[in-house]
Amino acid sequence: MFKVKVYVTLKQGVLDPQGKAVKGALHSMDFQLVEEVRIGKYMELTVDHTENVEAQIEDMCKRLLANPVMEEYSYEIEEVVGQ
Amino acid sequence: MFKVKVYVTLKQGVLDPQGKAVKGALHSMDFQLVEEVRIGKYMELTVDHTENVEAQIEDMCKRLLANPVMEEYSYEIEEVVGQ
Known part of the structure; x- marks a missing residue:
């Protein structure tokens, strides 16, 4: 079994209205130290043991995740031992 | 300046219909190896240099992020040098 952590973020230059709203909310709560907020997605996949996991994850990211x-992705694949 | 990466995930046991939908979509695309998908949020904050950054980030997570x-959070604080 593998545990795959996928991070999806907006490319630089792509507007992030959700991030802007969160920044505004933080400012209104007196967290003036926050200069910028960018919102992305984080996904945890539990995946069966197969030979070409990395290629398949790459494919999933490109085609669906x-x-x-307008988005960039990165991932970490961890082998789950002892299950 | 600090770059803060915040990860927000659903607590174990909390149903994740969005994750279930993504899993279904991946299966219908022939990625049968996927056993489970859990969807979370990933946020990148750019934060000014202040003394108690960690306490403030903790506070932001608890109160807004x-x-x-039903959610758990974790974060990494990196100092941005040379800007």
């Missing part, structure tokens, strides 16, 4: 036009 | 009733 991220929108390659 | 995560819902402590």
Whole structure:
């Protein structure tokens, strides 16, 4: 079994209205120290043991988990031992 | 300046219909190896240099960024040098 952590973020230059709203909310709560907020997605996948896990994860990210036009993705694959 | 990465995930046991939908979509795309998908949030904050950054981040997570009733959060604080 593998545990895969996928991080999807907006590409630099892509506007992030959700991040802007969160920044505004934080400022209104007196967290003036916050300069910028960018919101992304974090996904945890539990995946069966197969040979080409990395290639398949790459494929999933490109085809479903991220929108390659405006998003970037990265992932970490950890082997789960002892289950 | 600090760059703070905040990860928010659903607590174990909390149902994740969005994750279930993504799992279904992945299965219908022939990624049968996926056993479970849990969807969370990932936020990148750019924060000014202040003394008690960690305490403030903790406070932001508790009060706005995560819902402590059903979500867990973790964060990494990196110092940005040379800017």
